[in-house]
Amino acid sequence: QLVLTQSPSASASLGASVKLTCTLSSGHSSSAIAWHQQQPEKGPRYLMKVNSDGSHRKGDGIPDRFSGSSSGAERYLTISSLQSEDEADYYCQTWGNDIRVFGGGTKLTVL
Amino acid sequence: EVQLVESGGGLVQPGRSLRLSCTASGFTFGVCAMSWVRQAPGKGLEWVGFIRHKAYGGTSEYAASVKGRFSISRDDSKSIAYLQMSSLKTEDTAVYYCSREESGNSDYWGQGTLVTVSS
Numbered sequence: 001q002l003v004l005t006q007s008p009s010a011s012a013s014l015g016a017s018v019k020l021t022c023t024l025s026s027g028h029s030s031s032a033i034a035w036h037q038q039q040p041e042k043g044p045r046y047l048m049k050v051n052s053d054g055s056h057r058k059g060d061g062i063p064d065r066f067s068g069s070s071s072g073a074e075r076y077l078t079i080s081s082l083q084s085e086d087e088a089d090y091y092c093q094t095w096g097n098d099i100r101v102f103g104g105g106t107k108l109t110v111l
Numbered sequence: 112e113v114q115l116v117e118s119g120g121g122l123v124q125p126g127r128s129l130r131l132s133c134t135a136s137g138f139t140f141g142v143c144a145m146s147w148v149r150q151a152p153g154k155g156l157e158w159v160g161f162i163r164h165k166a167y168g169g170t171s172e173y174a175a176s177v178k179g180r181f182s183i184s185r186d187d188s189k190s191i192a193y194l195q196m197s198s199l200k201t202e203d204t205a206v207y208y209c210s211r212e213e214s215g216n217s218d219y220w221g222q223g224t225l226v227t228v229s230s
Contacts, residue, residue: 032215032216033216034216034217034218036156036217036220038156043206043208043220043221043222043223044148044156044208044210044217044220045220046216046217046218046219046220049213049216059218089155091155091156093156093216093217094215094216095215095216096215098172099158099172100146100148100158100161100215100217101158102148102155102156102157102158103155104155105155105156
């Protein structure tokens with residue numbers, strides 16, 4: 001079964017860096033994922049696609065502060081030089097031939 | 112500029128039907144798969160279903176929670192994707208988003224439309 005696991009919350013200080021993790025279920029460690037950001041009271045925004053080899057391709061207008069990487073079944077989103085507007089929910093997504101799956105989301109608090 | 116605009120949400124009684132529309136612009140709609148995703152109040156994103164583009168048969172897939180009740184269609188001549196919802200339940204209350212797909216993942220999102228199922 002295709003499942004994505006995310007920690008419910010994370011926090012980091014203004015100007016610091018944070019690394020969010022999305023873990024693919026057993027048997028799916030070679031799958032790509034996508035990261036989406038949802039700021040309070042707004043719709044989701046696509047950030048990037050992260051492949052199993054760590055390569056990533058960002059969406060339009062996504063700042064260089066956002067980057068992606070991989071290790072085994074884990075996919076990461078790193079945000080550097082944290083800004084107040086980065087406080088948001090972050091969701092990972094993956095897909096199969098006939099299914100799409102979202103992780104439960106990580107609520108990022110910028111201190 | 113890619114734009115997706117959902118419409119058709121509102122208050123509906125349990126057991127009734129409702130059709131949502133997603134009007135697209137700024138890209139070649141006919142060569143893209145389109146997804147519907149919902150978000151219940153205070154909850155995370157939940158995939159509802161997607162429709163393939165015509166070159167892949169234009170067929171649809173659905174989450175187990177809505178299979179048999181919801182149906183996705185598309186009108187490529189108008190660049191609109193539809194979500195037909197029937198036998199609505201209170202647990203279908205959510206903001207419904209449409210998204211464009213690129214090789215499986217959503218890469219552009221609409222602003223959402225709220226569906227409230229209540230008597």
